[in-house]
Amino acid sequence: MDFFQYRDGALFAEDVPMARIAQEVGTPVYIYSRATFERHARVFAEALSGLPKKPHIAFAVKSNPNLAVLSLLSKQGYGADVVSGGEMARALAAGVPAEDIVFSGVGKSAKELVAGLEAQIGQFNIESEEEGVELAQIAAERGELARCALRVNPDIDAGTHEKISTGKKDNKFGVPIDQAVAIYARLAALPGLEMRGLAVHIGSQLGDLAPLEMAFLKLGELLAEVRAGGDTVTHIDLGGGLGVPYKKGEEMPSPAQYGAMVQRVTANWDVTLMFEPGRVIAGNAGVLLTQVVRVKRNANRDPFVIVDAAMNDLARPALYGAWHDFDAVEPNGARMVANIVGPICETGDTFATAREIDAVATGDLAVFRTAGAYGATMASSYNSRGFVAEVMVDGDQFEVVADRILPEAITAAERVPAFLKDS
Ligand SMILES: *Cc1c(COP(=O)(O)O)cnc(C)c1O
Numbered sequence: 001m002d003f004f005q006y007r008d009g010a011l012f013a014e015d016v017p018m019a020r021i022a023q024e025v026g027t028p029v030y031i032y033s034r035a036t037f038e039r040h041a042r043v044f045a046e047a048l049s050g051l052p053k054k055p056h057i058a059f060a061v062k063s064n065p066n067l068a069v070l071s072l073l074s075k076q077g078y079g080a081d082v083v084s085g086g087e088m089a090r091a092l093a094a095g096v097p098a099e100d101i102v103f104s105g106v107g108k109s110a111k112e113l114v115a116g117l118e119a120q121i122g123q124f125n126i127e128s129e130e131e132g133v134e135l136a137q138i139a140a141e142r143g144e145l146a147r148c149a150l151r152v153n154p155d156i157d158a159g160t161h162e163k164i165s166t167g168k169k170d171n172k173f174g175v176p177i178d179q180a181v182a183i184y185a186r187l188a189a190l191p192g193l194e195m196r197g198l199a200v201h202i203g204s205q206l207g208d209l210a211p212l213e214m215a216f217l218k219l220g221e222l223l224a225e226v227r228a229g230g231d232t233v234t235h236i237d238l239g240g241g242l243g244v245p246y247k248k249g250e251e252m253p254s255p256a257q258y259g260a261m262v263q264r265v266t267a268n269w270d271v272t273l274m275f276e277p278g279r280v281i282a283g284n285a286g287v288l289l290t291q292v293v294r295v296k297r298n299a300n301r302d303p304f305v306i307v308d309a310a311m312n313d314l315a316r317p318a319l320y321g322a323w324h325d326f327d328a329v330e331p332n333g334a335r336m337v338a339n340i341v342g343p344i345c346e347t348g349d350t351f352a353t354a355r356e357i358d359a360v361a362t363g364d365l366a367v368f369r370t371a372g373a374y375g376a377t378m379a380s381s382y383n384s385r386g387f388v389a390e391v392m393v394d395g396d397q398f399e400v401v402a403d404r405i406l407p408e409a410i411t412a413a414e415r416v417p418a419f420l421k422d423s
Contacts, residue, residue, distance in 0.1 A: 002284045014395055025400060027290050029404075032401070056122075056235075058275070058276050088101060113135050124147065127175070129175065149236075155167070164203055185226075196233065197271070212241065223236065223271070246323045289367050293343065314379075328360050351368065387405040
């Protein structure tokens with residue numbers, strides 16, 4: 001459920017007409033709804049409220065790292081799951097307490113490990129024995145203790161797009177589950193590390209709970225083996241991955257169903273559970289508002305609706321062939337079949353092919369829905385287009401929460417070297 005609804009034939013973000021945002025901020029622009037974010041955060045937390053111990057929920061920052069979003073979720077009691085020093089700095093800047101930050105990622109540099117220790121973050125999710133050894137050394141030299149979980153690769157096909165699968169043995173993430181007991185024991189013996197948990201994250205946009213349940217069951221067996229070996233496990237991080245509906249009418253497992261499954265599978269674990277939801281919180285809390293540049297009619301094909309947003313602003317369709325619903329802001333009731341494309345000089349800059357949509361014409365406004373996760377955060381400046389603005393709506397007011405970065409600002413950071421000027 002979200003708060004992007006039609007009123008008297010015009011699309012609103014909460015109580016603000018889309019057209020007003022377009023007029024004041026221009027297009028393309030990402031629009032986030034505070035009420036939707038808060039609702040999603042509450043529903044997800046409530047779905048886990050029956051667990052024996054209060055869980056730790058860390059929002060996956062990479063899905064939407066805007067400071068306003070992190071600040072909003074922090075006020076809802078969410079921590080942050082970060083995958084780079086940049087994301088950690090953002091989470092801290094947004095007011096997320098350091099102890100509520102989990103640092104994931106296969107390629108944390110020594111500099112990032114030091115930064116995490118300096119900030120005294122809550123947990124490092126170690127993705128290899130090598131990383132654990134390096135962190136132990138750095139922490140021991142500093143006379144500190146790094147709280148760690150070992151990320152395990154359970155070798156499970158999440159049944160999602162291959163580019164967002166992370167839990168198969170061929171993927172780069174985590175340590176092989178059959179070596180996890182031994183690696184955990186070796187890391188637990190190192191000064192500098194406090195091994196306290198296990199972590200798993202098998203992929204994103206999962207439309208079926210079965211692969212998650214299989215991964216959690218495997219993790220439960222591993223938990224027993226690690227404890228049987230004499231090591232301590234107090235925390236288990238179950239990652240993120242819950243899918244969201246991108247198409248009207250599409251069915252997805254609900255947070256409540258997910259929570260019930262987690263509660264059943266983990267009933268005897270006696271640990272603090274941790275979660276890293278991203279998309280399920282942010283996805284439907286944002287839209288990308290765009291304007292039709294023109295409609296190009298070719299002889300043998302459906303017309304091209306050329307919009308002012310492009311693959312650099314919203315990469316998912318080009319990257320994964322992903323679907324985003326496209327709705328006119330003021331639909332006139334007519335429908336058309338069209339290809340929706342951006343202005344970029346790549347055939348991949350296609351949002352939809354032969355799609356039935358609201359009939360639109362030059363100058364009309366429209367939105368790509370479900371753009372709150374993996375939207376603005378994946379933007380590039382390809383074709384020297386700059387970065388789009390982001391807006392957050394709260395009732396009948398809104399504020400720009402990320403300025404539009406013009407191509408000129410990017411060019412200003414470049415220079416022609418002296419050796420080219422002189423010759
Ligand atoms: C991306 C990621 C998440 C979030 O995944 P969603 O599908 O957005 O919930 C959680 N944990 C880790 C380690 C990730 O890399």
